[in-house]
Every structure is written in structure tokens, then in C-alpha cells.
Amino acid sequence: MITPRTLSGFKDRLPEESLPKREMLNSLMKTFEFYGFAPIETPHLEYAEILKKQGSEEIQKELYSFFDHGGREVALRFDLTVPLARFIAQHKNTLGLPFKRYAIGNVFRGERAQRGRYREFTQCDFDFIGSESLGCDVEIVCVIYSALEHLGLREFVISVNHRQVLNGICEILGFSNVTECLRIIDKLDKIGKDGVLEEFAKIGYTHNIAELLDFIAHKDSDYKVTLAYLETFSNKSEALDRGISDLKTFFELLEGLIPSSSICIDLSIARGLGYYTGIIYETHLSNLKNLGSVCSGGRYDNLTQNFSKELMSGVGASIGLDRLLAGLEELGLINGKKTPADILVISLDNLMYAYKSAKELRDNHIKVEVYPESKLKKAMQYANNKGYEWVVILGEEEMKTQSFTLKNFQSGVQHNCIKLKQMLEILGKGK
Amino acid sequence: MITPRTLSGFKDRLPEESLPKREMLNSLMKTFEFYGFAPIETPHLEYAEILKKQGSEEIQKELYSFFDHGGREVALRFDLTVPLARFIAQHKNTLGLPFKRYAIGNVFRGERAQRGRYREFTQCDFDFIGSESLGCDVEIVCVIYSALEHLGLREFVISVNHRQVLNGICEILGFSNVTECLRIIDKLDKIGKDGVLEEFAKIGYTHNIAELLDFIAHKDSDYKVTLAYLETFSNKSEALDRGISDLKTFFELLEGLIPSSSICIDLSIARGLGYYTGIIYETHLSNLKNLGSVCSGGRYDNLTQNFSKELMSGVGASIGLDRLLAGLEELGLINGKKTPADILVISLDNLMYAYKSAKELRDNHIKVEVYPESKLKKAMQYANNKGYEWVVILGEEEMKTQSFTLKNFQSGVQHNCIKLKQMLEILGKGK
Numbered sequence: 001m002i003t004p005r006t007l008s009g010f011k012d013r014l015p016e017e018s019l020p021k022r023e024m025l026n027s028l029m030k031t032f033e034f035y036g037f038a039p040i041e042t043p044h045l046e047y048a049e050i051l052k053k054q055g056s057e058e059i060q061k062e063l064y065s066f067f068d069h070g071g072r073e074v075a076l077r078f079d080l081t082v083p084l085a086r087f088i089a090q091h092k093n094t095l096g097l098p099f100k101r102y103a104i105g106n107v108f109r110g111e112r113a114q115r116g117r118y119r120e121f122t123q124c125d126f127d128f129i130g131s132e133s134l135g136c137d138v139e140i141v142c143v144i145y146s147a148l149e150h151l152g153l154r155e156f157v158i159s160v161n162h163r164q165v166l167n168g169i170c171e172i173l174g175f176s177n178v179t180e181c182l183r184i185i186d187k188l189d190k191i192g193k194d195g196v197l198e199e200f201a202k203i204g205y206t207h208n209i210a211e212l213l214d215f216i217a218h219k220d221s222d223y224k225v226t227l228a229y230l231e232t233f234s235n236k237s238e239a240l241d242r243g244i245s246d247l248k249t250f251f252e253l254l255e256g257l258i259p260s261s262s263i264c265i266d267l268s269i270a271r272g273l274g275y276y277t278g279i280i281y282e283t284h285l286s287n288l289k290n291l292g293s294v295c296s297g298g299r300y301d302n303l304t305q306n307f308s309k310e311l312m313s314g315v316g317a318s319i320g321l322d323r324l325l326a327g328l329e330e331l332g333l334i335n336g337k338k339t340p341a342d343i344l345v346i347s348l349d350n351l352m353y354a355y356k357s358a359k360e361l362r363d364n365h366i367k368v369e370v371y372p373e374s375k376l377k378k379a380m381q382y383a384n385n386k387g388y389e390w391v392v393i394l395g396e397e398e399m400k401t402q403s404f405t406l407k408n409f410q411s412g413v414q415h416n417c418i419k420l421k422q423m424l425e426i427l428g429k430g431k
Numbered sequence: 432m433i434t435p436r437t438l439s440g441f442k443d444r445l446p447e448e449s450l451p452k453r454e455m456l457n458s459l460m461k462t463f464e465f466y467g468f469a470p471i472e473t474p475h476l477e478y479a480e481i482l483k484k485q486g487s488e489e490i491q492k493e494l495y496s497f498f499d500h501g502g503r504e505v506a507l508r509f510d511l512t513v514p515l516a517r518f519i520a521q522h523k524n525t526l527g528l529p530f531k532r533y534a535i536g537n538v539f540r541g542e543r544a545q546r547g548r549y550r551e552f553t554q555c556d557f558d559f560i561g562s563e564s565l566g567c568d569v570e571i572v573c574v575i576y577s578a579l580e581h582l583g584l585r586e587f588v589i590s591v592n593h594r595q596v597l598n599g600i601c602e603i604l605g606f607s608n609v610t611e612c613l614r615i616i617d618k619l620d621k622i623g624k625d626g627v628l629e630e631f632a633k634i635g636y637t638h639n640i641a642e643l644l645d646f647i648a649h650k651d652s653d654y655k656v657t658l659a660y661l662e663t664f665s666n667k668s669e670a671l672d673r674g675i676s677d678l679k680t681f682f683e684l685l686e687g688l689i690p691s692s693s694i695c696i697d698l699s700i701a702r703g704l705g706y707y708t709g710i711i712y713e714t715h716l717s718n719l720k721n722l723g724s725v726c727s728g729g730r731y732d733n734l735t736q737n738f739s740k741e742l743m744s745g746v747g748a749s750i751g752l753d754r755l756l757a758g759l760e761e762l763g764l765i766n767g768k769k770t771p772a773d774i775l776v777i778s779l780d781n782l783m784y785a786y787k788s789a790k791e792l793r794d795n796h797i798k799v800e801v802y803p804e805s806k807l808k809k810a811m812q813y814a815n816n817k818g819y820e821w822v823v824i825l826g827e828e829e830m831k832t833q834s835f836t837l838k839n840f841q842s843g844v845q846h847n848c849i850k851l852k853q854m855l856e857i858l859g860k861g862k
Contacts (some may be wrong), residue, residue, distance in 0.1 A: 017470060018470040040444060041444035069541040072438065089435040135782050146793075253783055355566065369466065
């Protein structure tokens with residue numbers, strides 16, 4: 001006998017977790033496709049050399065790599081971006097540019113196991129590759145807005161910044177090591193102002209830090225106010241000027257496409273290390289500030305740099321699925337059902353009539369499970385355990401009169417021997 | 432620079448392959464959920480001991496196993512059934528029985544690479560576990576029927592047999608090594624009658640083989656005819672009698688649920704080795720006999736035998752996704768589009784108007800891609816490459832009159848400066 005168990009850091013998803021995840025993915029995929037993003041799939045396993053020397057040092061330490069039957073060094077992918085870069089470099093002539101893709105898939109990182117962090121988790125990315133038009137940036141933001149709206153979310157803000165604005169202000173204030181500055185700024189939320197000052201001191205910066213912090217602290221729910229603030233820095237840095245110009249065009253194109261209350265400029269957003277080169281964004285649920293960003297991304301210029309000399313500009317975003325699911329749950333937007341079905345049909349003595357009735361209900365677009373044995377008590381326990389709101393009970397009387405007895409499991413209200421039409425009306429599925 | 436390439440036996444799916452796969456999976460999942468099957472997810476990586484000594488010798492040789500960062504021997508799953516057994520044994524108290532699940536996921540087998548066979552491929556299984564009711568067997572068959580019907584297939588036959596019928600006839604004819612006999616019978620299609628005789632001779636059987644072959648060759652499109660034939664063997668073997676009785680109950684319950692022309696008894700179906708114990712089935716597309724079974728399965732009694740002493744009866748089936756996709760393509764049920772969008776919007780000079788128009792179309796349930804640059808020629812090439820049927824072209828005139836120019840890319844017909852309502856009518860999206 002083998003003890004049934006999963007590896008540390010890996011987990012099974014039971015129906016109550018898989019159902020909302022699948023519903024969410026389904027909704028997201030629909031949104032992506034409404035904007036013309038097409039799905040692609042890449043293997044879970046790649047040549048190790050494709051994945052090595054990519055991502056952070058941390059990620060490299062966590063890489064699952066091994067030798068396969070043919071003696072090749074292979075590794076499990078740790079994200080969907082490196083495989084995308086490989087994919088684009090490999091297929092760009094077939095694909096044609098620009099290319100819009102989404103990808104949903106599991107990735108693997110042998111992190112130290114900790115609460116809420118898993119070694120296998122699902123990523124959901126969408127990218128618009130091969131065009132420098134700010135229209136692409138606009139569409140990515142529209143997709144974020146539509147995606148969250150379709151999930152039932154109403155209160156959220158997409159916060160936008162531009163990497164060249166940050167580069168520019170660093171230049172103006174005399175910080176030459178921009179990457180390091182951005183890395184420190186990115187930690188502001190975590191380590192506070194004093195922590196930031198300390199870190200700056202470590203790399204030899206002691207002047208103008210208050211000015212830099214003032215700059216990035218500027219925030220207004222109206223992007224026009226922030227744009228006006230930025231313009232007071234005009235003509236001091238080429239980078240900053242390009243950032244301002246991009247943001248202006250971006251907001252012009254975006255006008256009327258999403259509510260202006262759903263978007264603002266937040267100059268403190270840096271999105272980590274050297275990856276992004278243009279507009280960047282994060283998305284926060286207004287009622288769950290501590291959740292962190294549920295969708296982040298931005299524009300990059302160097303996606304395929306390890307595979308091809310050709311520069312390839314693109315813009316993309318990644319949805320934090322687990323975070324978003326946790327948010328939806330906290331906001332009460334997820335029901336705790338363990339079954340996708342609307343109704344459990346229970347037969348008292350004649351399974352044949354139960355299956356026929358179930359077919360009739362399914363033909364009327366109701367999702368139906370039939371309890372496979374004529375055992376009322378066990379079936380009722382089962383309905384209760386699965387979280388069914390409705391059960392249909394079929395006995396001799398129902399069969400004789402070709403009717404249904406419908407019981408609401410929550411309220412206890414029971415409708416005896418009603419006809420299909422009446423039942424559909426009660427369930428809100430009638431015309 | 433690293434050469435961008437995939438491992439031998441692994442492949443990327445470009446949009447033209449991923450789109451129909453996603454549509455197919457979506458349709459299948461909908462069907463599963465209409466019957467109350469819930470999704471579950473298990474990790475791609477398991478303790479190696481869970482996966483070892485399972486499946487055939489072949490499968491074991493092909494296992495991708497290695498040592499992880501913590502020195503644990505781990506392996507990539509080679510199917511979804513062994514993880515299901517582990518899952519059920521581990522969670523049965525939380526889940527409650529019976530339990531209906533579906534699972535769609537990738538599995539890994541380091542097979543010798545050959546045309547059309549991959550080392551990573553997607554499996555799609557659905558199972559009804561923990562009840563011996565023949566109602567479960569009936570529902571699995573109904574799901575197969577509905578699933579294929581919803582994919583647009585009309586001509587297919589589900590062929591049914593019963594393992595105890597085969598056990599029984601072997602007993603009656605004096606073949607004591609039933610497993611070996613079934614293994615040989617299973618190869619009849621491949622090695623022919625002479626091959627079968629040869630193989631039987633090898634294990635010392637020379638008598639009654641013609642009778643056995645006659646028996647399994649019996650076939651009639653009307654299951655009632657075959658049931659009557661089976662009854663001529665009544666009262667000679669307990670196993671055969673149980674098989675006949677099960678099949679009778681099964682067909683009684685199935686009456687009226689699916690067309691009788693879609694199901695028959697085929698006594699030659701053995702479904703391989705020792706796994707199944709009850710009703711078994713295969714599904715063949717009538718116009719593509721050579722494709723092989725697109726959905727196979729049956730009842731088993733020993734799912735969790737390696738993890739728990741408790742016997743656990745279940746019935747399940749597996750859809751051959753790649754085979755089914757190939758079948759759908761051959762039958763012309765897959766379009767070759769490289770984009771999920773219905774329309775490409777092309778702006779001649781004003782991207783802002785293009786995005787606004789796209790929003791209007793999306794609000795009317797049309798999937799729209801906007802070409803992100805105002806370059807007509809490149810955009811038209813793009814539309815052609817992606818297989819778009821329709822493009823919308825927006826210039827100064829259209830913007831002035833708040834209208835659309837709609838062009839059918841296939842026929843070349845162009846509707847100049849039409850209003851939204853008219854356009855929706857042409858696209859068949861009007862009311």
C-alpha cells in the first residue's frame with residue numbers, strides 16, 4: 001500500500017476550488033477573444049538552456065531541471081514569458097506580426113514552501129507583440145477593464161505610470177543608477193520611507209531623495225491633474241518628455257473607452273527590475289487594498305533578446321489568478337457549491353423515470369445531476385453536502401401524473417407534483 | 432544567442448491549432464457540467480512512488496522521473512487515472528461518494544518520437560466513482576452521446592460490451608487464461624484471424640478457437656438481436672449470466688435517452704488488459720472508420736487498490752482529443768481561422784475613431800480586433816493572413832458620418848458608409 005499524498009508545495013483542487021477557477025478562466029478567455037487575442041500553447045518542458053540565465057537569481061535556484069531519457073538537460077517552465085519569447089523567435093515568420101496571444105498554463109518554481117505559495121501555480125498572460133503603436137497599450141488596458149467587469153467587479157482602479165518618466169526624474173535629480181533606484185522605490189510600500197533612505201544611503205545617494213519621494217508620492221484620481229504636474233518638469237530630460245508625450249497620446253486614445261474613474265496615474269509604480277521600457281500598470285480592487293495588484297504589466301522592447309538580434313517591442317499583462325480568486329471570494333462573488341449542476345434529481349423507486357426527467361430538464365437548459373440509486377435519505381445527505389439549492393423528488397405519484405416534486409433545500413419550501421412549465425417558471429428558466 | 436527550439440516529441444500549438452482545441456474543450460466541459468460532473472485538478476508532478484509500478488511496463492520505461500531540490504524522487508504524471516486514484520483515496524471523506532469528476536490535463540510519456548505521437552499530450556477523462564448502479568454506466572454513455580452531438584457530429588456509434596460476457600464465454604469454451612485470451616482478441620483487428628490462431632497456439636490453446644472467434648464476430652446494429660443471441664448461452668456461466676443481466680438493465684435504463692441507432696453491442700470489444708470488470712465501450716465515427724475509437728471506457732472495481740484496502744467501483748471514459756480534433760478537421764467541422772475575432776477594424780487615419788467603433792461593435796457582441804496602426808496595405812495583408820472574412824475600414828468620410836465601411840474579404844463585396852444597424856444585419860447579428 002502506498003500512502004496517498006501530494007508533494008509539499010503542490011496541491012489538489014477539489015470541485016469547490018476548481019469550479020470558480022474554471023468559471024473565472026472561461027470569463028477571462030471570452031474577454032481576450034472579444035479583443036482578438038488568440039490562445040497558444042507551449043510545452044511544460046523546455047530545453048534547460050532556454051530557461052537558464054533568465055529571470056532572477058532566485059528563480060534560477062528554484063528551476064526544476066533534470067536529464068531526460070535521451071540525456072538532454074530539460075526543465076519545467078517557471079513562467080509563460082520566456083517560452084513566449086522562444087515561441088515568437090521560432091515562429092515569427094509563420095505567425096505574422098503584430099501578434100496577439102493569451103496563454104493560461106501552470107508553471108513550476110521550487111520555492112521554499114510557505115502558506116499560500118505553491119511550487120506549481122497557474123499563470124494567465126496576454127500580450128500584443130510587434131507593434132510600437134500606443135493603441136496596443138490602450139487595448140491591453142481595455143482588456144483589463146473588461147475582464148474584471150465581466151467577473152462582476154465594479155470597484156477597481158488601473159494605476160498607470162511610464163518607465164521613461166521614472167528614468168527622467170532620476171536623471172533630473174542626479175541619480176545615475178536608475179535600475180537600483182527603481183528597485184528601492186518599488187519597496188517603498190514594504191520598507192517605508194526610512195527604509196528607503198537607508199537603502200539609498202547604502203548605494204551612496206544622500207541628496208534629492210526627498211524630492212524623488214515627493215515626486216513619486218504625487219497622486220490624483222484625475223489623470224489630467226497628474227499630467228499637468230508632470231508637465232512642470234518638461235524640457236529637462238528627453239526621457240521624461242517622451243514619457244509625458246506617450247501618456248498624453250495614451251489617454252487621448254483611451255477617452256470614452258473605459259470610465260475615467262477606473263484609471264489614474266500613479267508615479268510610484270515601478271514594476272521591479274529592468275524589464276519594462278514604456279507604460280506600465282497595476283490594478284487594485286478598491287475595497288481590498290491589501291490584496292495587491294490583480295493585474296500588472298507594461299511595454300517592453302527586448303522580449304526576444306536571447307534568441308534573436310531583432311528587437312521586438314510588445315506590451316502585455318499578467319492576471320494574478322490566485323489573488324483574483326481570493327478577492328472574488330472575499331467580495332462574496334463566489335458561491336461555495338461543489339457541483340456545477342443546478343438540480344439534483346432523486347428517484348424514490350424508478351431510476352428510468354428519473355433519467356427521462358433529467359433529459360427533459362437538460363433539454364430546457366437546466367444542469368441536472370441524477371442520484372444514481374433510489375435511496376432518499378442518502379440522496380438528501382448528498383444534496384446537502386454538495387450545496388444544492390434545489391432537488392427534484394420523483395416517486396410513483398409523479399410518474400403517474402408525469403410531474404415533478406420540487407424542493408428548495410435552503411427554505412424547505414416544496415412544490416408537489418408540478419408540471420415542467422411551472423417548474424421552469426419557479427426556477428426562473430421559463431420564458 | 433540561444434537557438435529557439437522545442438524538445439523532440441514536444442510541440443507548440445499556434446492559434447490555428449489552439450483555437451479549435453479550446454472550442455472543443457469548452458464544448459466538452461459544458462456537456463460534463465450539464466450532467467453534474469465537476470472539474471478537479473491534480474499536480475503535474477507527483478511522488479515517483481505514486482506513479483511507479485502502475486500502467487504497463489512500456490509506460491514505466493517512459494516515465495519522466497527525477498530528484499527535486501529536497502532530494503525527493505518525483506515524476507511527471509503519465510495519465511490522469513493514477514492521480515485520480517490517489518486523489519480519491521486521499522480525499523474521499525471530504526468529497527463524499529458517489530463522486531463525479533472530469534479532468535483535462537497534460538500528461539508525459541518519453542516514448543520514441545514518431546509521427547503524430549507526442550511526449551506531452553492532453554487527456555480528457557470523466558468518471559463516476561463510488562456507486563455500483565448501472566445508472567452511472569448509462570449516464571457516462573449519455574455524456575458521450577451529448578458531447579459528440581454538441582461538437583456537431585451526427586454519425587457515430589457507441590459500441591458496448593461486458594467484460595463478464597467475455598469471461599463467461601472463455602469459461603464455457605474452456606479457456607482458463609482469460610486475461611491472455613482477451614489480450615489476443617484485442618489484437619484481432621491488427622493481426623487478423625491467422626495471427627490470432629498463432630498466438631493462441633503459443634499459449635497452448637488449439638481447440639474451440641473458431642467458436643470463440645464466431646462468438647465475438649457476432650454483430651448487429653440492433654442491440655436486441657445481440658442480446659437474444661447472448662441468451663442462447665444462458666445458464667452455462669455465472670459470469671456470462673451477470674453480463675447479460677447487466678446489459679439488459681443498462682439498455683432498459685437507456686431507452687429513449689439516446690437514439691438506438693447510436694448504440695450497439697459489439698462482442699469483439701475487449702479494451703485491453705485486466706483493468707475493466709463490467710460494461711465497456713468504444714465510440715467510432717461512422718464516416719471515419721480508420722480513425723479508431725474517439726471515446727472509450729468502462730466500469731472498474733479496483734481504482735484505489737494501491738492506496739486503500741477499500742474496493743471502489745467506478746465507471747469512466749476518456750476522450751481522445753487529438754484523434755477527435757483530427758476527425759472534426761477531416762469532416763470539415765473546423766475552420767482554419769488564426770484569430771478568434773469576427774472582424775478586423777482598420778483605421779485609415781484616426782485610431783481613436785477605430786477604438787470607439789470597435790467598442791460599439793463589442794457592445795453588440797461582435798468579437799473585434801483593431802489593427803493598431805493606420806496602414807491600410809499592411810492591415811489588409813494581415814487580415815488575409817489571419818483568415819478574416821470581414822474587415823471594417825474607417826476613414827475621414829466614415830468618421831464624419833459616424834458610419835462603417837464593411838468589406839467581405841472572400842467575396843470582395845463592399846458596403847460603403849453604412850450605419851451600425853445595417854452592418855449588424857449583414858453580419859447576421861441584428862435582431
